[in-house]
Amino acid sequence: MNPIENTASDEPIKIWIVEDLDDYREDLVSYFETTPEIDCRENFRTFEAAEKAAECCRYSHWPDVILMDIQLPGKNGIDAIPELQRLIPGVDIIILTSFGDKRRIFDAICAGASGYLLKTDGLADIVKGIQEVHAGGSPLNSNVAAIVLTMFSHFKKPEPDTELKEIELEILKQLADGSYTKEIAAALDMKTHQINYHVRNIYRKLHTNSLSGAVARALRRGLIS
Template structure:
C-alpha cells in the first residue's frame, strides 16, 4: 500500500513590507514541505481572516507593523489560531523586544538579515518543535539567563572548609582552629585562601556573611 505524502506546513505571513512579504511567500511556495496559507500587511486583516478560517501551522509575524504592534498581536493570534506557532521575523535585536515577544508566546525569534534560507529552516524547525533563534538572539538569551543563575553551594566549599568557616564564625582564631582540628596553621591559611577565592570575598567577615546568606553555615 502506497504511503500517503505528508501535507505541507501551512504558513501565514504578517509583514507590512510588500517586497519582502512577496519574496518570502514565493520562497515558501517553492519549498516542497511548505505552503503559504495567507499573507497580510497588518495584524487587523489577519485577525479578521483567522476568525473565519482554519488555523495555519505557523504564523510568521513582523514586529514593526502599522496599527497593532506585533507583540500586542501575539495573544490575539494565539487565541484565534491556538494550534499555530508564532515565529517572529524582524529587524529588532533589542533585548526588551526579544523577551516581550517570547514572553507573549512566540515560539521563535529570527532576524530578517539571516536570509531566506535560514528563515525557511526556522519555519520547519518551529513546526518540528524546535524553537528557532537567530545566533545573536540565542547568545543574548543564554547570556541573560546565565546572569540570573541562582547562587548556590556550587562554590564547592569542601567539608573541611565549612568546618573552618563555622569556627571562624564562632570567633576562633586561626591558631585555635589549627589546634582544634589538629592540623597546621599553614593548612588553615590555605583553607581560608580557598574560601575567599570560592566566595569572592577578601576578609573573614565577608566570608562569614556570604556563607550564611548561601546557607553554607
C-alpha cells in the first residue's frame, strides 16, 4: 500500500500492469475495467516504459499495486522489482507469470515481491490477490505457497553468535594475565560459577577446550593483546 496517499478504504485500488504479451495484457485491462474495486491506471510492455512513467508522473498517479511478468523484453521482472520500489516508495509488486519453479519464486521473494501468482489463476483470483496485498497480505498461488513452505522448512537455523561479549573479553584478558577464577570474580563483583559460565561460552565461541587455546586464538584474531 502506497503510504504517500491516505486513500479511503472504499476507493478502488490503483494498479499498473507490466506484461509483454499483448493479448493477455488486454484481457487483464478489459476485466479490470468491469471491476469497480480496481482502477487500472497504466499498462506497459516493458519495465523501461514503466520506469519512465514512474519518473514522470505525479504522486497521485502512482499505483498502489503493480502486476508484473518475469520474462520481459529488456530488464526482467525480478530485477525490475527493487528499481520500481525505489521509484515508487511503498508500492506492492505482485509477480504474475507462467513460471512456477523454485528458483524464480525464491529470487522474486528475495527481490521484494509482495505476492506471486500464476497466469493459470482465474482473473477473479488475481483481483483477490490484489485486494489481499493491498490489505497487507502476501498472495500466493496454491502451488507456489506449497513450494515456499517446503523451501523455508529446509532452511537451517542460524548458527549461534560467535562474537565475544564485552564481559567475556574482560574475563579472557584477565585469564591471559594469569589471574585465577576467584580473583576475577572478586574484581568483577561476580560469583565464581558466573565466571565459569562465561569461560565455557568463550571456549565454545573460539572452538577450543583449553585456556591456552582460547588465548592463542584470541591473540591471532586481535581480540586481546
